[in-house]
Amino acid sequence: MHYLKSISLLFFFLLALGTGLQAQDDARPTLFYQVVKLDDPNGGLMDAERKIMLPYFQERVNRGEIIWHGMYRVRYPMTGQQGYDYVSVALTDKFASLNLNNEDEVLQAALPDASTAQMWKKVRAESDIHSSEIFIGVDGLSPTTNEVEKFIQVNFMTVKPDQTEEYVKTESGIWKPIHAALLKKNVLASWLLGQRIMPGGSDFGPNYVTVDGFTDWPQIEKFNRELFPAAESVYPGEDLEKKLGGIVDLRTNNRSEIWELVASTTLPVKDEExxxxxxxxxxxxxxxxxxxxxxxxxxxxxxxxxxxxxxxxxxxxxxxxxxxxxxxxxxxxxxxxxxxxxxxxxxxxxxxxxxxxxxxxxxxxxxxxxxxxxxxxAMDGVNKLRDKIHEEGLSAAKAWHKKVSSEMADKYAFHEFTMNALGYDLMESGLLEEALYVMAENQRANPESFNAHDSLADAYSAMGNEVMAAKHYGRAVKINPAASASKEKLAALKK
Incomplete structure (x- = not known):
């Protein structure tokens, strides 16, 4: 399935934070959140996101078609347990803009030097669609600061059709004031109640969500500690088990997930350089x-x-x-x-x-x-090596790199700077063995570069090989005694 045809939207005014939008509880605009849950089969999804999808969505923001786009990585439960690794979210106040019919033209405008066919091919190769849904905001509490909400806790609920009105009334009337108290104490960044509208009905799984927004991980821990003390302060002297427990009969709490924001668009970018x-x-x-x-x-x-x-x-x-x-x-x-x-x-x-x-x-x-x-x-050997790793695996990439390095060295360029960047991209995607290979080849080609040794040491450290990490941090410091970062990492290993 085409990635764009199911660009998952979420459902929270907290994302409006990232756009600078401040929703008003008593006069909210109608916001639609398209949410696409994605599997990362080859470890290259974030590379496709940063280099293709993010520029594409930024162009749509610039045109006023959408308000915001973000990519989340599922941090809890552990990646893969729920069947998807990432969630792509798009926010808009124009429902018609979700019906895409100009994606090639938009991508060409965003990446004028690229082949749209090749770009879409890469996106399809690096992402498997788990599901695509559209939500609408029902109620919420807006952020009170301009801090980026790095994490959100998404709680999936199933509500029977004949109980939706009472469920919404309970969330808004009883639970919202508790979250408002936590927001005031800076224990929470935002709160949203969202309803899934496509596909509709409870036959397709959870049809409501509540979304709690947080600026960092410690805030999540503090929220969990202070949730019920906050309820006691909002409803002093009341039977909380009876007051709060009534919602149990109205919905099934299917599961909770924590997502981390890893990429997002900005406000519209103007050509003013x-x-x-x-x-x-x-x-x-x-x-x-x-x-x-x-x-x-x-x-x-x-x-x-x-x-x-x-x-x-x-x-x-x-x-x-x-x-x-x-x-x-x-x-x-x-x-x-x-x-x-x-x-x-x-x-x-x-x-x-x-x-x-x-x-x-x-x-x-x-x-x-x-x-x-x-x-x-010359042809860019680094981008070709990246594609080989993601599309054919490390063994094929090694064989190709060895062949072109020995037989076509004058045709392919493997610059130190871009090889170094590829290594870190692979590490960030969790492809540690692949990153180690790239960093090792880069160091072999640039034996007197302190940065190549430092980066190779980082790869060894990520793999848990402290002996080899220390060796190359030490080599980096010997080549460049002013390499303070290498010195600090070497000292940390020796503790």
Missing amino acids: VISVTEKGSGPTPMRGQQVSFDVNIIRKDGALVYDNQKMLGIPMEMVLGSDPYDAYLTRHLSQIGTGGKVTVSVPVAAQNMEMRGWSGNQDVTLKYHLREVGPP
């Missing part, structure tokens, strides 16, 4: 498909230097220009100058995507590039 060439450069201007080596500094409006590849990694950034549609902005910026040239790009918050807003702290930023070298054309 300003590009200023400070030095044109004396060498050739790079074209798509050529290898480039460059440095970049990112400076926030408050003057803080938030990124400097040389200070942080000790290596230049390298890539095949235009090889990753998600990084189209790099192609746009670097194509302004030639070798040795420098360009400054001012990016206001309104023009930043979710990733950029993460490290900008929602401030305007300035990107300063220095194009060091323009190399010959």
Whole structure:
């Protein structure tokens, strides 16, 4: 099934938080939440989310078709026990926008350098649809702060058709005041009561949900401790067993799950960046498909230097220009100058995507590039290796990498920076053996890079091999005595 045809929406005003929307309890807009529950069969779903689906949904936000999109990872019960690993949620106030008929056109606008057919093929390969549902908000409590709700607890209820009115009255009249008290004490970030409208009826499983929003995990623990003390404070002197227990006869509490927000769109992004060439450069201007080596500094409006590849990694950034549609902005910026040239790009918050807003702290930023070298054309071996791992498995990926490294080294590029990023992507997806292989190959190709040793040590540490981790942290420190992060991780292993 096409991922988009079932983009799961949820059902909570708490997601309105992520959009800056503040729903009013007495005059809420009608909000629809499409919820798609997804299995991650190959460990590559989040890669497809970040590079394809997130830009796609951001484009739909920019167009006003939806308000917000987020991807959640199921943290409790343990991943896989419920039949799905992730939940994709889209929020809209336009029910008609859920009837998709322009997905190819939207994706082309979001990723103009990509083949839509190839992008959808990758999405289908990396996600299995468990279910798709649409919910509508029935009642809720809005967030009182602008903190991101990192976790939500979703409680699934089955209510018989002839009891829905009494059930909603009980949730809103008895349980909502308790949650309001917890919200006031900052023990809870938000609360929502949602009803499933598609597919309809209790024959398809739970037809109502309550959703509790939390800013962090400790808040969840505090909520569980203070729920009934809060009920006592709201209903002093009353028989709580009788008052609260009546809801048991109205619904079946099927299960509870805790989801962690791992990716989301931002407010609409406007094309307002300003590009200023400070030095044109004396060498050739790079074209798509050529290898480039460059440095970049990112400076926030408050003057803080938030990124400097040389200070942080000790290596230049390298890539095949235009090889990753998600990084189209790099192609746009670097194509302004030639070798040795420098360009400054001012990016206001309104023009930043979710990733950029993460490290900008929602401030305007300035990107300063220095194009060091323009190399010959090459195919991006790292992206191909990524696809091999996800689609054919580690053994096939190893065989392919060995073959092209020895027989076609001049045709495929495996840059240190992009190999390093692939390794961490694999680790984040739980593919630890695959990550170790990528990090080891990167270190083998770059034996004097402290960053390659540090990253390989991180992979060994994730695998539980502290001996090898310590060895490579030590090597990183020997190569670069100023590598403070490597020193700290090595000291932690020796405790």
